[in-house]
Amino acid sequence: MISNNFRKLILLISLIGFTTSMMSQRLVTSIDSTSIFIGEEITYKLEIHSDTLAQIKFPESESFVPMEVLKTYDSDTIVSNEKYIVSKKYGLTNFDAASYILPKQKVVFGDTTLFSDSKKIEVKLVEVDTSKQGLYDIKPIFITNKEYDLFRYIPYLILLLIIVFLYIYRNKIFKSKKFQYEKSPYQKAKDEINLISKSGYTAAEGAKEYYSKLSFIIRNFLEIKVFDHSLESTTDELLYELKRIKSSGKLKLTSSTLNNLHQVLQTADLVKFAKYYPDEDIAKKDTEKIKITVDEINNILPEPTIEELKKDYEFHQKLLKQERSKRIKKAIIGFMGLLISTVLIASVLFGFTYVKDSILR
Template identity: 25%
Template sequence: MRKQVFIFFSFMMLSIIGFAQSSVNDVLATIDTSKIKVGEQTDIYLEATFLAGSDIVFPTLKDTLYGGIEIVEIKEIDTAYEADVKYKKLSQRLTITAWDSGYYPIPPFEFVINGEHFKTKALMLEVSNVTIEAEADIKDIKNINETPFSFKEFFKIYWPYFLGGLLLIGLILILIYYFKNKPKVEKIKEIIKPSIPPHISALEALKQLESKKLWQQDKTKEYYSELTHILREYLEQRFEIHALEQTSDEIITALRFTDINEAEKRRLIKILMIADMVKFAKEKPLASENEMVIKEANAIIENTKLIEPESNKEEEAKS
């Protein structure tokens, strides 16, 4: 008998606890006004109260609720805690409207709390037509009301443009004053010195290179680098090609469009090939080859130099 009583009371306690837990989650949907006219708006409030820490999913909303009810705006979900911090309340406001008269049932909104589904009560919206008095007199169109001019309102709206205009005018006046009173600088006549012909400077550079005796000091790479630089600089000044920036192949190609003869081209190609082998393949030419290349370079410059007319030489001598 005692065992049966204990089981009965245990069952009652579990029922009460289960009922209390299910009553913790409460969802509600209310409407601000259930009667509107065509085109008017009203608000629906969705609320959910549940234990803090629970997982909740609010109803999924589309552009329309049911039939001709259109959702105009969906506000963000607001969070609030009850007096007892164990409970949490979420609320959301929807603004709706309808464009046809009639009665529109709004189905229950469904929430999901901790995997369990909860539905609100269904709502009803009544939409009525706008009444127009058929026998009312047709009234004339009212005249346009002119708003009196207010300098204060005008300045309030247009002050940025006014300020910008003043700054622009001020800048123009400053520039006019500056250019009008700018001190005149007398132009100094440049003394043009006669430029050294490229073949003279190139031959002098070759003579200085030979005096350094670089390859005799086992500085073969430096020797060929300076030699090819002298030749590249001469070709650039004499034939107006970008020899200082070009590779050996590009220089040879560019020489096709100059008046340099084939013999000098072959000499130049030979020097460039030996120099490239030294710089990139680390070849070590024979002493005879090192002496030969500088002689060939002198010959190229002597045979391709620009010969000036005698009249120009006489004028330079007089000056």
């Protein structure tokens, strides 16, 4: 009897923890219309309501098939009643008349995956009543012998516009960027730790956000350098994997390093799920532990080989060449757009035949 009661108690605690975790993040969807005409834009909105901030991955354009994405808006964050509301909007449409089912959308919030409800959307044809269209007589031909002396200055105007365009955008087109390495994962982690240390800590109000950031910093560092499932693993799973790596001899992790990491992640779990608010002194000590842990792990990581460094340099050089090629293409497209616009404006003012005979021939 005692054994059964004990099992029930453990099950009840697990259910409460799971329910609290699920309720701390909520996905809300909205759409401004479920019935549109062909080519008409509708706005589809995803909102995440949460007590804390974490890394969010919204769906890509491909996940909205059979609908087409006209525009993807930037995400927006609002703080209301000590809750965070992170939203993202998409402009959708379709060019074939039919009934469509917009599939469930997947949103990843930290280590939690949320799904939206599917939506039914009707795309209708645009009704045109041709019997009510008015009929008009053909306009007579208007003949003029007027000469446009001003037109001979159009080529000089086009040349002037080209020179002005090249002068304004000369830096973007011709200036080459200096090669710069990105910060290493170790340096990024150190900078982020220093940043949250300077931001200050308040036990009652900022504990969740503080420890969520602290946990994300160390997990993200481990994700890149040690174990590629660190962000999605639980504390126990992560510690088990690190102990396995230690036993295999891949990394010489010390017991002190693992103990410090376990203590901080355990405290972060208590803050997140059990509403535990550590004192400021404890938060400072935990921050120092994470800083020491990052240093210790970085010191035992193998040094990159010369070949790896060479590949990294060549990869960055390739990116710089691609970026310059894109700038040149944009400049050519801009120039062609300017030239075509000038010809079109001249055609409207003086007639296309005159333009063709005077310029394009």
